[in-house]
Amino acid sequence: MIRNTDTSWGLVSVLFHWIMAALFLGQFALGWYMQGLKDLLAQYNLYQWHKSFGFTILGLAVLRVLWAVTSRRPKLPDTMPDGEKQLALGTHVVLYLALLLLPLTGWAVVSTSPLPIATWFFGLFVIPSLPLGISMHTEQVWSSIHGFFAYAAMFLAAVHILAAFRHHFHHRDATLIRMLRPGYADRRDNSTDPN
Numbered sequence: 001m002i003r004n005t006d007t008s009w010g011l012v013s014v015l016f017h018w019i020m021a022a023l024f025l026g027q028f029a030l031g032w033y034m035q036g037l038k039d040l041l042a043q044y045n046l047y048q049w050h051k052s053f054g055f056t057i058l059g060l061a062v063l064r065v066l067w068a069v070t071s072r073r074p075k076l077p078d079t080m081p082d083g084e085k086q087l088a089l090g091t092h093v094v095l096y097l098a099l100l101l102l103p104l105t106g107w108a109v110v111s112t113s114p115l116p117i118a119t120w121f122f123g124l125f126v127i128p129s130l131p132l133g134i135s136m137h138t139e140q141v142w143s144s145i146h147g148f149f150a151y152a153a154m155f156l157a158a159v160h161i162l163a164a165f166r167h168h169f170h171h172r173d174a175t176l177i178r179m180l181r182p183g184y185a186d187r188r189d190n191s192t193d194p195n
């Protein structure tokens with residue numbers, strides 16, 4: 001079960017979801033932790049990890065958006081009110097945007113910094129800077145935007161996670177299970193199921 005159907009998520013969407021959810025949460029924690037470090041060598045190394053994982057997220061996000069727009073989306077449970085369905089879809093779209101815009105604004109931070117520090121991709125090659133004006137002020141502005149987006153996206157991700165648990169423990173529907181098991185169809189949407 002590689003592709004999505006009208007009732008279930010396929011393997012590709014499930015892998016994209018959980019790999020990127022883990023990368024996003026780890027990346028947030030790293031960004032938050034690395035800033036206050038007193039040990040400058042450790043801080044330099046963690047910044048390089050943060051940048052490398054950030055570009056990994058950017059590459060995966062582009063592939064995932066291409067996959068999402070060319071795939072079917074499984075329908076949400078019929079029991080969900082229309083307003084809630086739209087809210088869920090809106091949250092997913094904004095989370096996609098966050099996965100694209102966070103790395104781009106992070107890239108803008110390092111591209112506008114007056115400090116001549118190269119951005120290595122896992123120590124393999126140097127990623128060029130974006131063609132933006134270099135100054136402490138511009139760096140500060142991008143840094144504030146990057147930080148704000150990161151905290152806003154984390155807040156939305158937390159709401160999203162709580163909504164998934166609400167579906168599972170309160171409504172007891174298949175929303176969470178079908179994101180864990182590729183090909184698992186919501187039974188109430190499955191017309192061959194007598195229940």
Ligand code: HEM
Binds near residue numbers: 029030150
């Ligand atoms: C999904 C991807 C990313 C997430 C979730 C993320 C998250 C964060 C967070 C939470 C912080 C701390 C902000 C604060 O406390 O003010 C941070 C800082 C930082 N991030 Fe990212 N980041 C991402 C991608 C990137 C990328 C791709 C780069 C660079 C190429 C980058 C460069 C930086 C830098 C230089 C800082 C420290 C300066 C600042 O305050 O902005 N980030 N990031």
Ligand code: HEM
Binds near residue numbers: 024095165177
């Ligand atoms: C423990 C953490 C998480 C849980 C339990 C969870 C749960 C779920 C579930 C159950 C769905 C399916 C909703 C449906 O059927 O319509 C979903 C979809 C989605 N989730 Fe999460 N999620 C988590 C973390 C995240 C994070 C951190 C992000 C992004 C930063 C994210 C982004 C998305 C997106 C974009 C979708 C839409 C489906 C797609 O197009 O791939 N999730 N999530």
